[in-house]
Amino acid sequence: MSFNEKVWELTKKIPKGKISTYSEIAKALKNPKACRAVGNALRNNPDPINTPCFKVVKSDGSLGGYCGRDPKKIKIKKRKLSEENIKVRANKIVNFKQLLHRF
DNA sequence: AGTAAGGCGGGCA
DNA sequence: GTGCCCGCCTTAC
Numbered sequence: 016m017s018f019n020e021k022v023w024e025l026t027k028k029i030p031k032g033k034i035s036t037y038s039e040i041a042k043a044l045k046n047p048k049a050c051r052a053v054g055n056a057l058r059n060n061p062d063p064i065n066t067p068c069f070k071v072v073k074s075d076g077s078l079g080g081y082c083g084r085d086p087k088k089i090k091i092k093k094r095k096l097s098e099e100n101i102k103v104r105a106n107k108i109v110n111f112k113q114l115l116h117r118f
Numbered sequence: 119a120g121t122a123a124g125g126c127g128g129g130c131a
Numbered sequence: 132g133t134g135c136c137c138g139c140c141t142t143a144c
Contacts, residue, residue, distance in 0.1 A: 052128040080138030
């Protein structure tokens with residue numbers, strides 16, 4: 016199993032209505048410093064349907080990017096989050112700490 | 119407080 | 132094998 020597959024698996028494991036961060040995923044992969052690699056893996060997301068990359072945000076609760084830092088896609092990200100009872104305001108997750116899922 | 123730059127892990131040409 | 136790209140993180144200014 017390659018690194019990105021692990022990233023995707025973890026991303027899929029995020030419960031509905033919850034989110035996680037790049038560094039949390041990196042830690043779960045035993046590579047706390049691999050946060051960038053996580054972003055890279057999600058960027059190469061081969062299966063956006065089963066891999067809810069919109070549930071992965073930055074460590075400060077801001078959304079970060081989505082499909083290549085495309086502002087239009089980030090809008091979709093926001094809406095997707097709100098569809099799971101995750102509120103987004105000013106490009107940040109509301110109640111971020113409570114919604115944060117730890118592996 | 120906002121901005122800049124360095125470092126890091128891993129994928130890809 | 133090398134170099135460059137990143138949806139980042141952290142530190143320094």
